[in-house]
Amino acid sequence: MIAHQGERGRENELALARILERLLPGRLGVGTGLLFDSLGKYSKQMDLLLYDQIDSPAVLAQTNQLLHPVEEIHLAIEVKSRLSLDGIKDSGKKRASINALSPIKGFQRPMFALFAYDAVSSPATVAQHLSSLSxxxxxxxTCVLDPGLIAGSHGTLNPATRSSEFTYGVTLLHDLSENRERERGRYVAGDPSGNLQRQHHEGALYPAVDFRGGISLSDPSRALLLFCEALIRMTAERAGRKPPSLTHYLAPSYRDIEQI
Incomplete structure (x- = not known):
């Protein structure tokens, strides 16, 4: 509905911000702007920032640009409407600008996440580009909402493991049992003779992806759920707090991701 690319991008940022504001604990605010350190260095512009709004209020600059001390930021999020190789490289530059800051002793640098609504390339190619980054x-x-790609360390995607190895996968649409329960490893097959981008299932439209020599449907809503849960858990762990209750309520089947 929004033709202007800049306005469309900003609306996409705000849409994600509205979701996070409803999920995050009250001590965390969702903002935007630049980070700075005590040595006078600045980061690049960040689309979304999860900041501590209780202990360290943001400082409003004369240019209406919000400036945040690096010590008060828990996590920065780069938001892309359509993710490309250039977008992935740009996210690396954003992360590098944060790494160049020097927090006061006793504080950590912020974590960094990448969120996109869709991608130019296939999930496997996006994962390859992410792997190529230092x-x-x-x-x-990382989350690409369509078709439901999620990537990060094993420990980030699943708190049951502490592995730091990079992994990725797609959140395929589970095939439900007679009791309408998700069945691990069983997914809804698509029609290979139908539309190879979107297909209907039980009144809803889902992305179609190649999986094990056939077509399966993907579940973007589950990718979004895992992305939001991981963000909340990551910020809680960073602050030395217990994982959120949402982490414990997600059954193992919700964490199923499949490489394609």
């Missing part, structure tokens, strides 16, 4: 500038967490 680990120090690669996003801690």
């Amino acid at each position: 680990p120090d500038v690669r996003p801690d967490l």
Whole structure:
């Protein structure tokens, strides 16, 4: 509905911000702007920032640009309407600008996430481009809503493991049992003779992806849920707090991701 690319991008940022504001604990605010350190260095512009709004209020600059001390930021999010290789490289530059800041002793640098509504390339190609980034500038967490790609370390995607190895996968649409329960490893097959981008299932439209030599439907809403849960859990762990209750309520099947 929004033709102007800049306005469309900003609306996409605001849409994600509205979701996060409803999920995050009250001590965390969602903003935008630049980070700075005590040595006078600045980061690049960040689309979304999760900041501590209780202990360290943001400082409003004369240019209406919000400036945040690096110590008060928990996590920065780069938001892309349509993710490309250039967008992935740009996210690496954003992360590098954060790495160049020097927090006061006792504070950590912010974590970094990448969120996109869709991508130019296939999930496997996007994952390959992410893997090509140096680990120090690669996003801690990545989500491409369509077709439901999520990437990060094993420990970030699943708190049951502490592995730091990079992994990725697509959140395929589960095939439900007779009791309408999700069945691990069983997914809704698509019609190979139908539309290879979108297909209907039970009144809803889902992305169609190649999986194990056939077509399966993907579940973007589950990718969004895992992305938001991981963000909340990451910020809680960073602050030395217990994982959110949402983490414990997600059954193992919700964390199923499949490489394609």
